[in-house]
Amino acid sequence: MAIGTGVATAIVLALLSIAWGSTLIPLRDVVASLAYATGLGGEAPSGPVGKIVVDLRLPRTLLAICVGTGLGVVGALLQTVTRNDLADPFLFGLSSGAAGAVSVITVFGDHFGTWTLPIAAFTGGMLAAIIVLLLVSRIHGQGPERLILAGLAVSFLFTALTNYLVFSGDQRAAHSVLFWTMGGLGLARWDNIWLGALGAGTILAYALWNHRRLDAFLAGENAAESLGVPVARMRRMTFLVAAFSTAILVSVAGVIGFVGLMIPHLSRPLAGPLHLRLVASCAVFGAVLLLASDLLARTLLPPQELPIGIITSSVGAFFVVTMLIRNRL
Numbered sequence: 077m078a079i080g081t082g083v084a085t086a087i088v089l090a091l092l093s094i095a096w097g098s099t100l101i102p103l104r105d106v107v108a109s110l111a112y113a114t115g116l117g118g119e120a121p122s123g124p125v126g127k128i129v130v131d132l133r134l135p136r137t138l139l140a141i142c143v144g145t146g147l148g149v150v151g152a153l154l155q156t157v158t159r160n161d162l163a164d165p166f167l168f169g170l171s172s173g174a175a176g177a178v179s180v181i182t183v184f185g186d187h188f189g190t191w192t193l194p195i196a197a198f199t200g201g202m203l204a205a206i207i208v209l210l211l212v213s214r215i216h217g218q219g220p221e222r223l224i225l226a227g228l229a230v231s232f233l234f235t236a237l238t239n240y241l242v243f244s245g246d247q248r249a250a251h252s253v254l255f256w257t258m259g260g261l262g263l264a265r266w267d268n269i270w271l272g273a274l275g276a277g278t279i280l281a282y283a284l285w286n287h288r289r290l291d292a293f294l295a296g297e298n299a300a301e302s303l304g305v306p307v308a309r310m311r312r313m314t315f316l317v318a319a320f321s322t323a324i325l326v327s328v329a330g331v332i333g334f335v336g337l338m339i340p341h342l343s344r345p346l347a348g349p350l351h352l353r354l355v356a357s358c359a360v361f362g363a364v365l366l367l368a369s370d371l372l373a374r375t376l377l378p379p380q381e382l383p384i385g386i387i388t389s390s391v392g393a394f395f396v397v398t399m400l401i402r403n404r405l
Contacts, residue, residue: 078346079353082360086141089367093140094133096371098379101125110134131266139264140370141363142272143329148362149279149355150318151336152343156293156351157311158220164336165322168227168315169204169234193256193263194271194327201323204230205316223315259332259385261370268328275324280359282317286310287351294349332385334392335362341399365391 109129154163211226292300347357369387
């Protein structure tokens with residue numbers, strides 16, 4: 077029931093996201109344009125409406141769905157394997173690594189054209205993940221708390237690197253990099269939407285394939301080992317898949333915080349702790365959160381567009397305070 081309601085909400089928000097912008101498009105024209113573009117019949121609306129819907133706003137909406145889905149599921153898996161209710165991609169330096177790499181553009185320039193941002197962000201995110209795992213491998217005992225501490229150290233390191241490069245590099249590029257590090261969907265195009273789908277699809281497929289092993293973590297590490305789950309290897313593999321998916325998502329949408337932290341907490345009361353339903357719920361409500369946040373980012377301060385990370389961070393801060401007051405964290 078809750079998942080069905082979430083899907084219906086996501087569809088409504090997707091239509092509103094396509095309709096709302098600098099030019100308000102009636103919903104009937106949005107539906108007609110989508111029907112015509114997908115070959116379901118009807119006539120294309122007159123003027124540029126069809127191109128605005130299909131070529132500009134639809135890719136952005138689909139990217140919001142992919143990013144929200146991916147980050148929501150990543151957060152759920154990281155919280156499970158680390159047994160930490162505050163775990164999300166930020167905690168492990170994955171997002172900070174991507175941002176640090178992008179800041180290199182302020183020093184070395186835009187050598188790969190439109191693919192410079194995705195390439196730099198993906199490289200930085202995976203580099204951060206590798207550094208975290210290398211640090212953990214050098215420490216006696218590889219429990220979840222070591223992974224968290226190593227992730228925090230790498231996160232602070234890459235954040236400092238980002239700030240230094242932005243400050244010391246080309247100030248004309250610094251503004252665009254700063255906007256990107258706060259997150260946004262302005263890079264969405266049909267030629268890069270597959271990256272968002274790959275990031276979300278990878279973590280979703282991994283979570284569904286391993287949902288029973290992830291369920292075993294809920295009983296504790298000793299119980300999971302007794303059930304035949306290789307806990308340490310499973311934790312490392314989950315971290316690597318989460319890093320891969322996060323790096324891809326950050327490469328096309330920038331750094332969008334708190335989605336991976338909030339969505340699992342909102343989904344568990346509705347879907348329960350077992351991962352088959354929990355993962356589906358996180359995917360749906362992650363998409364809902366990103367669609368709603370993007371809609372707010374484009375409408376709160378017209379004609380300017382706010383970075384979407386400002387919206388999610390504001391909501392996330394309020395969410396954490398509420399959970400603390402209710403003794404849920």
